[in-house]
Amino acid sequence: MFSYLIRRVLMLVPVFFAVSLVIFLILHFIPGDPIDNLLKVGSSPQARTEMEARYGLDQPLPVQYGLWLGRVLTGDLGTAIVARRPVADLIAQALPHSLRLGGLALLFSSVVGVGLGVVAALNRDRWPDRAIMGGVLLGSTMPGFWLGLILMLVFSVWLGWFPVSGARSWQALVLPVLTIGLGGTALVARITRVAMIEAAGRDFVLLLHAKGLSPLRIQLRHVLRHALIPVVTILALRIGWILGGAVTVEVVFARPGLGTLLIKSLSQHDYPVVQACLLMLAMAVMLGTLLGDILQAAMDPRVRAALG
Template identity: 85%
Template sequence: MIIYAIRRIMMLVPVFLAVSVIIFLILHFLPGDPIDNLLKVGAPPEQRTEMMARYGLDRPLPVQYAIWLGKLITGDLGTAIVARRPVLDLIAQALPHSLALGGLALAFSTIVGVGLGVVAALNRDRIIDRVVMGGVLFGSTLPSFWLGLLLILAFSVGLGWFPVSGARGWNSLVLPVLTIGLGGTALVARITRVSMLDAAARDFVMLLHAKGLSPAAIYLRHVLRHALIPVVTILALRIGWILGGAVTVEVVFARPGLGTLLIKALNQHDYPVVQASLLMLAMAVMLGTLLGDLLQAAMDPRVRGALL
């Protein structure tokens, strides 16, 4: 297992380098630059040239990337050009809000999704199965930003149960968590149902019936355990996507977090902040993929044998 984990971690190195190059180039090919937000209207060209040299934006792109990557490896994310603060401080201030939102949304989608999937599988081809699957299918088609606006209209503006925006108190997390978690619930419920039905058709289930075990014990103690292998993989992959989805949700609910920081930095063309924010989101996806593979390998030895 240790050898498998080391090999999977080493496979992330070229992926990380490729992602860093893409993030760096995309930003520098966009029109505009952060100097436009610092200069006053009618500033002389000499002042612009001086500021470009101060922030290293006058150097060739390969040189800029090499300097940025070298600092990144040492843990230096640079200094925000517009905010004039260390980028690491801005990330450290915003990341806990995104992690709290993403963690609660992941827990919600896991508990509710697995529960609905089990109920649907135990009532296969019955009315309950059709209602549950129809509901989760409908929920998976709703865009998160539109669902967030509907929840605000219903529970904040209409009923006044929860605040419209901000991050004050636990009640400000309810609507954003529901907005992100409902989409993941639909995916987890479908995967759980399909996996349980597939596991229930295996030979060991017939043997358990022959031993006289009750259907509830067979499904909940044995079938569900085998069915959770693909579910765990999906949940690990959802870690990165939930943080990415939190970008739009944080903007809709005006919450402080990585998404709000990213959108603000994009509007200002603040390269160091945007690069660090996008890199954090990309690393969340990569680490989620790594965690999913490790958990799947721990639960299924065949996965470890495929790579060793």
């Protein structure tokens, strides 16, 4: 198990370098640069040249990438060109809001998704199953930003139950959490239902019925435990995607966070901030994938046996 963990961590190293290169190149290929937001109207070409030299933007792209990557590997995310503050400070100020939102959305989608999946599996091919799967299908195809606007219109504008925007109270978290969590709920419910139906057809379930255990106890205590293996793996994989999905939701609800910081910095072409934000989101996806593989190996004896 330990050797498998080491191999998986080492596999992330080339992925990290490839992702960092893609982030750097895509950002620098976008028209415009941060100097446009710093120069005054009518500034001379010499002023632009001096400012580009000050921030190292006059050097070839391979040199800029090497310098940026070298600083990142030593823990230095650089200084924001437009905001003129350390990038680490900006991220440290925004990240807790995104983690709080993403963590609550993950908890919501886990609890509600598993619950709906269990109810659907226990009522297979009956009306509760059809109703839940119909709602799941609708929830999985609904864009997050559109759902956020609908929830805002109904519960904030019409009913006045929750604030439209901001992050000053726990009420401001309800609608953003629902917006992000409902999509994950649909996925978790569908996987839970399929996994429980598959596990219910295995030989050990027939043996438990032969021993006289009640069907409900078999389903909730034994079948569900086996069905949670793929569910836990999917939830770990969704860690990064939930943080990425929070980008649009934070903008819709005008919440402070990594997404708001990313969009604002992207409009200003503030390279160090955008690169750091995108790298953080990419690392969240990579770490979620690693966590999913580790949890699957820890929960499934067959996987551990295959690893040797």
